[in-house]
Amino acid sequence: MSAVLVGLPKRLVTVEVDGQSVRVPEGQTLLEALRGQGVATPTLCYLENLAPVNACRVCVVEVAGQRTLAPACSRPVEEGMVVATDSPRVRHSRKMVLELLASSVDLSLADDEIKGWMATYGVAPERYGPPAPPAAAGERDRRRAGHHEPPDGSVAATVAQPVKIQDDLYVRDYSKCILCYKCVEACGEDAQNTFAIAVAGRGFDARIATEFDVELPDSACVYCGNCVGVCPTGALMPKSEWDLRQSGQWRPDDQQVTETICSFCGVGCPLELTVQDNRIVRVDSPLDHDITRGHLCVKGRFGFEHVQH
Amino acid sequence: MDLHLRDAAPTEAERAAIDGLLEPASADLQPAPGGAHARAQRHLLLPALQAVSDAVGWVSEGALNEICRRLTVPPADAHGVLSFYALLSDRPRPARVAHVCDDLACQTAGAEELAGDLEAQLGPAGVASDDGTATWERSPCLGLCDRAPAVWAQRAGEPDAVAAPALADDVRTLLDGGKPPAPPPASRSVPQADDSAGGDLPMLRRVGRVDPESLDAYRAAGGFEVLRRAVDLGPDGVLRELTDSELAGRGGAAFPTGVKWRAVATAAVRPHYVVANADESEPGTFKDRVVLEQDPFAFIEAMIIAGYTTGSERGYVYLRGEYPLALARLDSAIAQCRDRGLLGADVLGAGFAFDLEVRRGAGAYICGEETALIESIEGKRGEPRNKPPFPTQVGLFGQPTAVNNVETLVAILDVLARGGPEYAARGSPRSSGTKLFCVSGCVARPGLYEVEFGVTVAELLELAGGIADGGELQAILLGGAAGTFLRPEQIDLPLTFEDAREAKQALGSGVVMVFDDRVDLPAMLQRIAAFFRDESCGQCVPCRVGTVRQEESLARLVAGGDPVVEVGLLDELARVMADASICGLGHTAPSALRSAIDQQLVPWGRHDQADGEEAR
Ligand SMILES: Cc1cc2nc3c(=O)[nH]c(=O)nc-3n(C[C@H](O)[C@H](O)[C@H](O)COP(=O)(O)O)c2cc1C
Ligand code: SF4
Ligand code: SF4
Ligand code: SF4
Ligand code: FES
Ligand code: FES
Numbered sequence: 065m066s067a068v069l070v071g072l073p074k075r076l077v078t079v080e081v082d083g084q085s086v087r088v089p090e091g092q093t094l095l096e097a098l099r100g101q102g103v104a105t106p107t108l109c110y111l112e113n114l115a116p117v118n119a120c121r122v123c124v125v126e127v128a129g130q131r132t133l134a135p136a137c138s139r140p141v142e143e144g145m146v147v148a149t150d151s152p153r154v155r156h157s158r159k160m161v162l163e164l165l166a167s168s169v170d171l172s173l174a175d176d177e178i179k180g181w182m183a184t185y186g187v188a189p190e191r192y193g194p195p196a197p198p199a200a201a202g203e204r205d206r207r208r209a210g211h212h213e214p215p216d217g218s219v220a221a222t223v224a225q226p227v228k229i230q231d232d233l234y235v236r237d238y239s240k241c242i243l244c245y246k247c248v249e250a251c252g253e254d255a256q257n258t259f260a261i262a263v264a265g266r267g268f269d270a271r272i273a274t275e276f277d278v279e280l281p282d283s284a285c286v287y288c289g290n291c292v293g294v295c296p297t298g299a300l301m302p303k304s305e306w307d308l309r310q311s312g313q314w315r316p317d318d319q320q321v322t323e324t325i326c327s328f329c330g331v332g333c334p335l336e337l338t339v340q341d342n343r344i345v346r347v348d349s350p351l352d353h354d355i356t357r358g359h360l361c362v363k364g365r366f367g368f369e370h371v372q373h
Numbered sequence: 374m375d376l377h378l379r380d381a382a383p384t385e386a387e388r389a390a391i392d393g394l395l396e397p398a399s400a401d402l403q404p405a406p407g408g409a410h411a412r413a414q415r416h417l418l419l420p421a422l423q424a425v426s427d428a429v430g431w432v433s434e435g436a437l438n439e440i441c442r443r444l445t446v447p448p449a450d451a452h453g454v455l456s457f458y459a460l461l462s463d464r465p466r467p468a469r470v471a472h473v474c475d476d477l478a479c480q481t482a483g484a485e486e487l488a489g490d491l492e493a494q495l496g497p498a499g500v501a502s503d504d505g506t507a508t509w510e511r512s513p514c515l516g517l518c519d520r521a522p523a524v525w526a527q528r529a530g531e532p533d534a535v536a537a538p539a540l541a542d543d544v545r546t547l548l549d550g551g552k553p554p555a556p557p558p559a560s561r562s563v564p565q566a567d568d569s570a571g572g573d574l575p576m577l578r579r580v581g582r583v584d585p586e587s588l589d590a591y592r593a594a595g596g597f598e599v600l601r602r603a604v605d606l607g608p609d610g611v612l613r614e615l616t617d618s619e620l621a622g623r624g625g626a627a628f629p630t631g632v633k634w635r636a637v638a639t640a641a642v643r644p645h646y647v648v649a650n651a652d653e654s655e656p657g658t659f660k661d662r663v664v665l666e667q668d669p670f671a672f673i674e675a676m677i678i679a680g681y682t683t684g685s686e687r688g689y690v691y692l693r694g695e696y697p698l699a700l701a702r703l704d705s706a707i708a709q710c711r712d713r714g715l716l717g718a719d720v721l722g723a724g725f726a727f728d729l730e731v732r733r734g735a736g737a738y739i740c741g742e743e744t745a746l747i748e749s750i751e752g753k754r755g756e757p758r759n760k761p762p763f764p765t766q767v768g769l770f771g772q773p774t775a776v777n778n779v780e781t782l783v784a785i786l787d788v789l790a791r792g793g794p795e796y797a798a799r800g801s802p803r804s805s806g807t808k809l810f811c812v813s814g815c816v817a818r819p820g821l822y823e824v825e826f827g828v829t830v831a832e833l834l835e836l837a838g839g840i841a842d843g844g845e846l847q848a849i850l851l852g853g854a855a856g857t858f859l860r861p862e863q864i865d866l867p868l869t870f871e872d873a874r875e876a877k878q879a880l881g882s883g884v885v886m887v888f889d890d891r892v893d894l895p896a897m898l899q900r901i902a903a904f905f906r907d908e909s910c911g912q913c914v915p916c917r918v919g920t921v922r923q924e925e926s927l928a929r930l931v932a933g934g935d936p937v938v939e940v941g942l943l944d945e946l947a948r949v950m951a952d953a954s955i956c957g958l959g960h961t962a963p964s965a966l967r968s969a970i971d972q973q974l975v976p977w978g979r980h981d982q983a984d985g986e987e988a989r
Contacts, residue, residue: 118759119912121953132960133952138759153952157915160949164918191942192922210459210513210736210907211499214899217928221921243911252450259447260377263754263911264456266737268921270911273456275379275448276434276463284377284447 077143082150094125094136094147103149106158106181108165109244110137111294113357114254117245122161122181126151133157159185167192168222168268170240173298193217198224198239205277207269221268230279233366234292235306236272240299243270247291247300255359260285289365293348293358302366304345315340328363331355335364344368376445378438387436390428394421395443414444416770418752422455423694423733430470430529431462446752457754457910459736460527460694467501468529471509471544472695476656476904477850477897478518478813478886482538487522490541495548507548513738513904514656515695518813518886519562519663519820525695526553533697556698562663564818564837574823575787575807576780580667585702588709591670597715599786603678604723606789608638611682617793619805620785624650624741624778625855625881626957627870630785633775636765637683640773645685648750648769648776649676651692651699652734652741655853656904657884660809661779663821665692665699668783669706673729675782677720678789680727683775687728691746694734703731738908742956743776745910756912757956780809780883800826804869808880812837814887815844824868831864833885844889848974852881854901855961857968879964895931895975898966902927905962916959919950923963936977940970 076087081101088097093116098105108120116138124133128146133153148154162182165171167189171178196219204225215221227237245263252259260283264273274283292300301309308314319340326333333356338346347365351358383391395417421440425432432455441448455463473491475484488498491509495502498510517523520537526547527533534553536543547553559581560566565574566581574580584590591597603611616631637645649672653661665672676688692700707729710716718726732750734740740749744758747769768774784806788796797805804826810833813819817838824833830849840846849859856879859866866876873880888894902924911917923946930939947963954960969975 118955119914121913121915121955124953132954135759153948156945157949157953160919160945161914161953164914164922164949167922168918192925206464208459208462209457211510212903212907214903215921215925215928217925217930217932217934220925242914243917252447258377259450262447262449262453264449264453265911266457266459266754267907267909267911268917270917273449273452275437275452278379282379283449 077141077145079141079144080146082148088141090141090143092141094134094139094141094145095123097141098125098136098147098149105136105149106162106178107137108178108242108296109246111246111351113351113359114246114249114294117249119245120161120165120242122158124154124157124161125149126154155185159187163187163189165242167195167220169242169297170224170237171242171297173240173301175296178296192220194219195222195224196220198222198226201226202277204238204269204271205264205273207265209266209269212269223271228280229303229306231281231287232303233287233362234289234300234302236280237299237301238271240297241272242297242299243272244296246294246296247272250290250294250359251285255357256286256288256290258284258286258288261291287362287366288360289347289362290359292365293360302346308340308345314345319345326360326364326367328361328367333360333364335360337368376441376447378442378448379434381434381438383433383435383439384429386429387425387433388439390424391421391436391439391443394424395440415446415752416750418444418446418451418454419458419735419749420732422451422458422461423735426461426529428530430468431464431466433465437463444752454752454754457737458734459907461735467506467508469507469548469550470527471507471548472512472515472525472527473498473509473539473544474513474515474517474521474523474525475511475900476514476518477854477900478514478657478819479522480897480900481814481888481892482521484522487524487539487541487544491544494541494545502548509544509548513907514654514658516653516659516662516693518657518659518811520557521813521819525697533695535697556666559667562659562820563667563822564820565822575791576664576783576809577668577821577823579671580663583668585667585669586705588670588706588713588715596670597674597721599789600674600677600681600721602789603681604721608682608684611678611789612638614789614793614796615682615785618788618796619793620781620788620796621804621870622778623780623784623808623883624743625655625852627880630777630781633765633777634679634683637685637773637775640766642773643684644687644772645683646769646772646774647676647679647683647685647688648743648746648774649688649690649779649782650741650743650746650776651690651696651779652746653693653696653779653882654734654738654741654908655855655882655884656901657811657813657850657853657886658882659811659813660821660883662693662696662699664779664783664809665696666702669699669702670710671783671786672703672779673706673710673716675785676729677715677727678785679775679777679782681720681725685775686726687730689750689769690729690731691740691750692731692733694736700731700733707731737910738904739910739956739958742958745956746776747774754910756910757958759955778882801867801869801871803871808868808883810868810883810885812885812887814850815841815889815892816887817841826869827867829865829867830859830885833868834864834887837887840887840889844891847888847890847892848894848969850886850888850897850965851884852879853884853886854904855879855957855964856881856884857964858972858974860972860974877968879961894969898969898975899924899927899931901965905958909958909962913953913955913959915949915952916954916956916962919946919954919959920962922946923950923966927966930977940977943967943970 523537
């Protein structure tokens with residue numbers, strides 16, 4: 065994975081998008097240009113506050129003259145590019161990316177935008193067959209690169225496995241993990257600089273893990289919850305939210321989001337408190353905020369547990 | 374942020390292995406992960422993991438901790454690297470592991486019988502022997518298809534060893550710590566070496582004739598004269614010859630070498646690097662191994678020219694981990710060249726510096742992809758980068774880098790010896806020079822053949838002695854697992870890039886694998902599908918999940934599933950993999966299967982697909 069080269073500011077280049085000629089600043093990505101034109105584009109692994117890892121490929125567009133499709137989130141615009149965002153090839157690839165994910169990952173808690181795109185493209189994950197039974201606890205973490213049991217095709221392999229609950233602050237339900245790398249980026253170079261988690265294994269057996277899959281409290285994790293904040297599928301979730309969902313008490317319609325400033329230290333991070341029945345059930349921070357860019361520390365993210373208990 | 378390590382400590386043996394490679398961690402220096410010190414050291418991660426694995430057979434938490442402490446790499450990150458590579462293990466395993474190839478060429482030579490014998494004698498694959506010292510497991514192609522069936526034994530604390538062709542007894546000898554059989558004569562791999570014209574082959578002429586372990590022998594045979602000529606020409610002169618020669622890369626993508634070298638030579642950013650891609654893991658490919666085993670000095674001479682021309686003082690060789698003889702010969706040849714001032718601060722006394730470092734792969738086909746290879750040298754998981762930028766702009770350690778295949782490099786010696794225009798005059802109009810073809814499978818004389826571009830498949834087959842044992846030709850796989858199938862009536866195809874393209878075939882790395890009518894072609898397709906499922910790096914969805922669904926669908930098809938449904942599904946999968954994957958692995962993962970279906974080599978009928986949405 066590599067960073068995108070950022071060009072010198074800020075000549076305008078001319079790009080044709082779906083037949084319309086538009087002028088956009090040089091150095092922008094195609095995604096930025098498309099968003100600037102109001103062309104909606106699905107993304108999964110892209111997030112404004114993280115370096116593009118360009119892994120999911122749901123954002124692909126067709127650039128005239130190129131053999132393969134291009135990821136909009138990380139391809140810089142070039143003078144004279146002719147881009148199609150809704151060609152048969154683009155629609156097919158986007159549908160298939162979403163369908164392949166839906167056939168192997170539990171997307172029930174994915175955000176509404178992802179679900180909307182799945183409906184738009186008409187994904188039909190059932191056609192790969194009934195899902196294989198979930199893996200036993202820890203089994204996926206023990207898989208070896210370069211080896212797998214040959215399938216007979218009667219069931220569709222999935223990443224289903226028991227949820228990892230190793231502390232009171234957040235849970236990791238990797239049955240819902242689309243391997244978008246966002247949590248790894250947030251824990252590492254892009255925000256937290258802790259590097260408690262990484263991608264381990266290879267291919268379909270790749271997974272997010274601590275070293276040797278040690279339990280989270282034993283790892284380098286400092287419980288900043290920044291990984292939780294960026295996870296798009298609910299694979300990482302505050303324990304408070306998880307418990308309410310398990311007991312059927314999670315009621316988005318009865319929740320208010322309140323903005324406030326964290327009072328634990330002098331930095332003054334902005335907080336978004338999700339409140340249900342007068343209890344804080346989840347804390348986030350706005351992605352577009354200069355100070356936090358969505359990231360917090362353990363006190364801001366999980367300190368409410370102490371406030372309330 | 375401080376490095377957070379748990380308390381597991383290394384054993385004496387692990388520590389000794391690490392000491393052999395890394396400086397001790399200083400107590401007062403506590404560099405930060407991600408800091409300058411860590412960045413400068415990170416590239417030693419894979420060699421350090423390999424040092425421990427070579428010594429004790431696996432990498433424990435204690436050993437990983439110690440490596441992380443010395444290199445200031447976070448342990449989760451290092452474990453991510455450790456668990457990426459198939460030849461490393463993050464849990465105890467026997468000191469001796471026999472990797473038994475069950476890939477395509479070996480299947481035609483009794484790999485399943487061998488596996489059956491081993492199962493009967495040693496127990497099931499992956500289960501340790503009673504004394505816990507040995508086990509065997511199945512392996513993808515070991516690059517020994519000319520000597521199928523092949524076995525490579527990874528042995529902690531003693532040299533790795535190869536047995537090919539292998540019988541169960543040979544495997545047991547290797548697992549008992551016995552001596553490996555002596556390598557067969559060079560002509561076993563290069564049958565042309567025995568022919569009278571063998572001494573005239575542009576690239577392979579020294580094979581079997583010049584001692585690959587002696588610098589003096591190489592010099593006596595005219596070695597390093599081309600380097601002198603290159604220095605006389607100067608970098609610009611070399612670039613001109615290369616451009617005139619129209620030499621195209623032999624690693625599979627056929628990119629013009631002159632263009633690549635010029636881009637690096639003229640890049641303003643310094644330093645520059647040259648990297649030899651010797652990872653050779655495309656099933657059916659063994660040419661680079663044979664060249665490195667039989668003519669290592671020629672390869673080194675070409676690398677020096679690459680360094681000189683591109684303005685690089687340092688070259689890396691990324692050598693497939695399963696090639697012990699190539700490694701030994703290369704190491705010895707490099708040492709001899711250093712002794713004689715052919716590598717070092719002032720090469721040949723000509724006023725330029727160049728040295729070479731060998732890095733071993735650790736079991737990952739994807740690391741042959743040039744940007745994954747670069748990531749791997751940098752000490753990371755072998756995940757391909759998004760392109761652009763290309764390695765010529767942003768390559769190894771972020772610097773302009775020329776990555777070239779071993780055969781491409783050796784061909785450059787012929788370009789410079791002959792002169793570019795004369796080189797271009799040979800071969801076909803669009804494919805200049807000679808090419809190495811790896812002929813394997815059901816032929817009488819499998820091996821590496823050097824022929825001019827334009828020779829037909831039929832002519833190459835004849836050179837290889839025709840179909841062995843009176844079989845009938847069923848199909849030929851061109852280009853390896855990422856390649857395409859040729860039907861018997863197509864064997865008059867001239868072997869050139871342009872003819873192959875027109876016939877919707879792929880020359881790729883030069884694999885010509887022959888299947889007679891006794892070969893179970895659907896089983897071969899399943900082996901190919903399993904290969905891609907195993908070797909996907911897992912980074913992007915089309916390939917990570919697509920290769921799994923492809924293998925499942927094919928299994929249903931082989932078991933009698935509805936051809937219309939499955940072939941339709943396979944086609945949809947093929948299109949997203951080819952269109953939306955990050956790298957060539959995903960782009961070509963459906964290639965062979967699709968080609969077999971399209972050409973009706975298998976009984977599932979042709980799915981006449983319309984373009985785009987209508988196919989649904
Ligand atoms: C999955 C994959 C595997 C590859 N493996 C190899 C390899 O083993 N050796 C090689 O030289 N090139 C390999 N390549 C091609 C390299 O990416 C690159 O094009 C080549 O090394 C450039 O050298 P050349 O210009 O001399 O051919 C591979 C490409 C892909 C996509
Ligand atoms: S909570 Fe913070 S430190 Fe822990 S894994 Fe998530 S991002 Fe990393
Ligand atoms: S846990 Fe969430 S953020 Fe992390 S890779 Fe999986 S889906 Fe992405
Ligand atoms: S195509 Fe396959 S091997 Fe290449 S980056 Fe994607 S997942 Fe990795
Ligand atoms: S959003 Fe572009 S590749 Fe994931
Ligand atoms: S060595 Fe077995 S197929 Fe190549």
